[in-house]
Amino acid sequence: MSVIFLLLTISTLMAGIFLLAFIRSVRKGQYDDDRSPAVRILLDDPAPAAGPAHVPITHPIANEPT
Amino acid sequence: MFPLFAPVASQSPADTSTCYHCGDPCGGEHRVHQGKDFCCQGCTVVFDLLNEAGLCNYYELERQPGVKQAASVDEQRAELFALEEVRSKLVEFSEEGITRVRLHVPQMHCSSCIWLLENLSRINPDIIRSRVSFSDKELTVTFREGTLSLPQLVQLLRRIGYGPQVTGGGGKRRELPHLLLIRVGVAGFIFGNTMLFAIPEYLGADGEAGLKTGFQWLTVLFSIPVVFFLSTDFFRSAWAGIRSRTANIDQPIALGIVALWTRSLYDVLSGTGPGYFDSLAGLLFFLLIGRWYQAYTYRALRFDRALEDFLPLVVLRRTDQGEEAVKVAALQPGDRILVRDQELVPVDAILREGTAHIDNSFITGEPLPVRKAVGGTIKAGGRQRGAAIELEVLRTFADSRLKQLWAEQETAHGRPAMPRLIDALARRFTLAVLLISVGAGLYWWGRDPAQVWPVVTAVLIVACPCALALSMPFAYGHTVRLMGRRGLFLRSTEVVERMAQISTVVFDKTGTLTAREAHRVQWVGTPLDIREQALAHAVARNSTHPLSSVLAQELKQAADPACRVYGAHEHAGQGILATVDRTTVRVGSAAFCRAVDRPRSKGEAQVHLAINGAPRGYFSIRKQPRSGIARAVQALQGYYRTGLLTGDVQVDPELAGLFAAETIRTGCSPLDKQEAVRQQQQQGARVLMVGDGLNDAGALAQADVGVTVTETSAALTPSSDAIMDAAALHRLPGFLALSRKAHRIVIASLAISLCYNITGVALAVAGHMTPLIAAILMPLSSVSVVGFVTLSTWWAARRTLG
Incomplete structure (x- = not known):
């Protein structure tokens, strides 16, 4: 029966991890805008040939501090 | 979309x-x-x-x-x-x-x-x-x-x-408050886990004593953040109420939270029971969801404005060296400034070069531009339409008309406070709960002193007005969303309650009841045949003047592509002269067409037409009321007194007929409008003001509810409680009816939640309030009240707004 203590600890820990992930996502502003992401996913990526100087996403600015 | x-x-x-x-x-x-x-x-x-x-x-x-x-x-x-x-x-x-x-x-x-x-x-x-x-x-x-x-x-x-x-x-x-969202998440987490830990207790898992105490201590652990992190806002608000000696709904809630926690802690420590920790977590979870639902606002709209929002902050100053950009506040009388097409004149000034066509719609709602000649005075807030003009600054920014209009609005603090239903209820509720718990305590003191502590705490626990506190955020929050979908954007949920108590609706005329762009054009003179109309259209099309485009729009049916315009020549501020198929056509002012100048009523513009030098008459151009206004005003008059405030000297018969003669006030300055609203309020009326321009700002701030009408979300609107899409103005009676219904729904839901409280208190006084019953009763009451409120508001909106 003592295995239940182990299971309990693991499940509570996991729930805690999810809670922390949620708090982090709120702090990062993921819930600030609930409209544009829904639209953005429907928009096609620009065809690389069509426009001048398509900037790849790996540009250093992609990793700038927020 | x-x-x-x-x-x-x-x-x-x-x-x-x-x-x-x-x-x-x-x-x-x-x-x-x-x-x-x-x-x-x-x-x-x-x-x-x-x-x-x-x-x-x-x-x-x-x-x-x-x-x-x-x-x-x-x-x-x-x-x-x-x-x-x-x-x-x-x-x-x-x-x-x-x-x-x-x-x-x-x-x-x-x-x-x-x-x-x-x-x-x-x-x-x-x-x-x-x-x-x-x-x-x-x-x-x-x-x-x-x-x-x-x-x-x-x-x-x-x-x-x-x-x-x-x-x-x-x-x-x-921003949508991050902290509130985190609290909702934490409350959900604790609520779920605490319920899980409580299940063995409720199912009677007696054999595993170690397991049970382990679970109990876990719930104690989880309850600490509930009290010290999730509930702080309720404690703070309750304490602020006590200090200012006013009752608020957070006081019985705070009392309930404290009672729940101390009682549960006592139970666990003394080993007499598992406590009510699951109910406590559930209570906070529901309350916080209510807060979060209420906090929703239209973030993209700006309900509060500073004067600087309305003005160009910099303007081009002409100096000996050339042009330089200076801040408006730094302008001195005598400075020469340049104002280009579509730009606002930021200070009172005198025209020195060019022809000004000043559109004051921003201040008064009047869309037709007024022509000014060199030497004329132009007041701050007018918008130039046409070529760039050069102005000499007459007064500094601080002394200009705009600043004064603004100062008047700031003085409108006399808005009478409106009693809130929930506060009145909270006072009686708190008193009743305290009396009942004292009474029950005294009763059990006589019969079985050991029961005093459990009974008194149980009364305080079940009396906690969770459902009561939820009904208003959800009813009004949902109403705000439903109205928003149909074109009325409220600043906060509290505005719904104020709307429900309105007794008088006052309108501004220009720009509010009359549309900014729609015009009614009437021809005065001998009727024109189709060819003459085609000539006028062809010439008007070649002009950039706003009146010409109105005219060209009006005469569109007569347009004839065969009409070739040669040598169109626009005389700034006078009219346009053109040759069309060897016919000379003049469109413009009376003097330009050599016609007799006719007296004209306020708000009317006249565009004369002369063909081959002979004046033929003129087009009278007036603003037109928005569609559906007549029906809307008549519908309002069933419930409300209505009134009309306008800065114009006279009102079109079409609009005047809608209102009783004594409720129309003409020639109002912005201050008069504000004063008119205040007089109504002193006579006991609760006033809703519908306006649009900066000249209504004072009245909008003074009124119990100020609604700004606008045609695009990009437009600048004065500060107000609500912003309305102009296309939705005809729905105003429906919006007001919905607010009244929402108020009734709140009263009904308060009655329902009171029933739950009375049942719970009866059980508690009798000494039957076990943790299991509390764990069922509390979520049940909250969920049923929220469900009732949401569904009935939705239904009411469908019925009243379609």
């Missing part, structure tokens, strides 16, 4: 085409470019720009998504963005020539806008990345500042119709 002022689908008749870019009907300036219809040069230019950059996908995503150039906010010159104080408000990050700015772009309204604004890098390679936050209508742009300056970026945005707007608040953003 989005309800926030998406442009109304153009319901054009089959014979007229609409602009490929902006969707407006192609009127006088109709042009065909690359096989597509456009309404003006501006739209064609934007199309070309996007076409070159390979961004025509813009037109594929939504039909006619563009923003007309004139409709975009261009109060603020690009030079403004070079000012360090403005720049520092916008720049989020700047290092090694790479800068990121956050701009407010109120024009965005659909998925095409999002797509275009996120693909700016294809128009200019110096833009590295652009990202839209639609809920805030904000655009974040990362660009190389070495090669593209901030003013240049602003100009680029303005060229494609998305000129950013700097608001006085600047960097201060209204």
Whole structure:
């Protein structure tokens, strides 16, 4: 029966991890805008040939501090 | 796609085409470019720009998504963005020539806008990345500042119709409170886990003593953040109420939380039971959801305005060395300033060069421009329409009319406080709960002193008005959302309750009841035949004057492509002279057409016509009431007293007929309007004021509910409690009816939740309130009240608003 203590600890820990992930996502502003992401996913990526100087996403600015 | 002022689908008749870019009907300036219809040069230019950059996908995503150039906010010159104080408000990050700015772009309204604004890098390679936050209508742009300056970026945005707007608040953003959202998440987490730990207790898992105590201590552990992190707002508000000796609903809630926690702690420590920790977590979870639901606002709209929002912050000053951009506040009398087409005159000034066509719609709602000749005085807040003019500053900014209008609005603090239902209820509720618990305590003291503590705490626990506190946020919060979908955007849920108690509705006339763009044109003189109409149309089409475009629109049916215009010559401020098929046609002022000047009523404009030198008569152009106004006002008169306040000297008979003669007040200055509202309030009326211009700002602030009418979300509106899409004005009776119904729904739901409380208290006094019953009763009451409120509000909105 003592295995239940182990299971309990693991499940509570996991729930805690999810809670922390949620708090982090709120702090990062993921819930600030609930409209544009829904639209953005429907928009096609620009065809690389069509426009001048398509900037790849790996540009250093992609990793700038927020 | 989005309800926030998406442009109304153009319901054009089959014979007229609409602009490929902006969707407006192609009127006088109709042009065909690359096989597509456009309404003006501006739209064609934007199309070309996007076409070159390979961004025509813009037109594929939504039909006619563009923003007309004139409709975009261009109060603020690009030079403004070079000012360090403005720049520092916008720049989020700047290092090694790479800068990121956050701009407010109120024009965005659909998925095409999002797509275009996120693909700016294809128009200019110096833009590295652009990202839209639609809920805030904000655009974040990362660009190389070495090669593209901030003013240049602003100009680029303005060229494609998305000129950013700097608001006085600047960097201060209204965010959905992060802390509240985190609290809801934590409450959900604790609620779920505590319930899980309570199940063995309820199912009677007696055999495993170690397991049970283990679970109990876990719930104790979880309850600590509930009390010390989740509940702090309730404690703070309750304490503030006690200190100011006013009752509020948070007091019985705080009492309930304390009672729940101490009782549960006592139970666990003394080993007499598992405590009510699951009920406690559930209580906070539901209460916080209610708070979160209530906190929803239309973040993209600005309900509060600073005067600086309304004005160009910088203006071009002409000096001996040339032109320089100066801040408006720094202007001195005698300075010469330049005001270009579509720009606002920021200070009272005298016209020195050029012809001014001043459109005061921003101040008064009156859309027809007034002509001023050199030497004339132009008051601050007028918008120039036409070529650039040079002005001499007459008064400093602080002494100008605009500043004074603003100061008047600030003095409107006399708004009578409106008692809130929930506060009145809370006072009685708290008193009743305290009396019952004392009474029950005394009763059990006599019979079985051991029962006093459990019974008294149980009474305090079940009396906790969770459902009571939820009914209002959900009923009013849902009403706010339902109204928003139909074009009325309220500042907060509290406005619904104030709306429900309104007894008088007061309207502003110009710009509110009359439309800004719709005009009624009447021909006065001997009737024109179809050919003469075609001539007038052909000439009017060649002029850029606002009245000409009204006329060209009106005479569209008579348009004849065979009419070739030769040598059109526009005499600024007088009229246009043109030769059409060897016929000389003059369209313009009476003097220009050598006609007799007729007396004209206020708000009327006259455009004379002379063919081959002979005056033929004139077109009388008036503003037209918005559609559905008559029906709406008549519907309102069933429940409310109505009134009309206007700055004009006389009112069109059409509108005057709608209101009782004694309720119409003409010739009102902004201060008169405010005073009129206050008089009504002193007679005990609760006033809802509907207005639009800055001249209504004082009355809007004074009224119990101030509603601003606007045609685009990009327009600047005075501070108010609510912003209404002009197309929804005819629904005003429905909105008010919905607010009254929402109020009744709240009363009904309060009755339901009181029933739960009474049942619970009865059980508690009798000593039967076990943790299991509490764990069932509390969520049941909350969920049923929220369900009832949400469904009935939705149903009421369907019935009243359709």
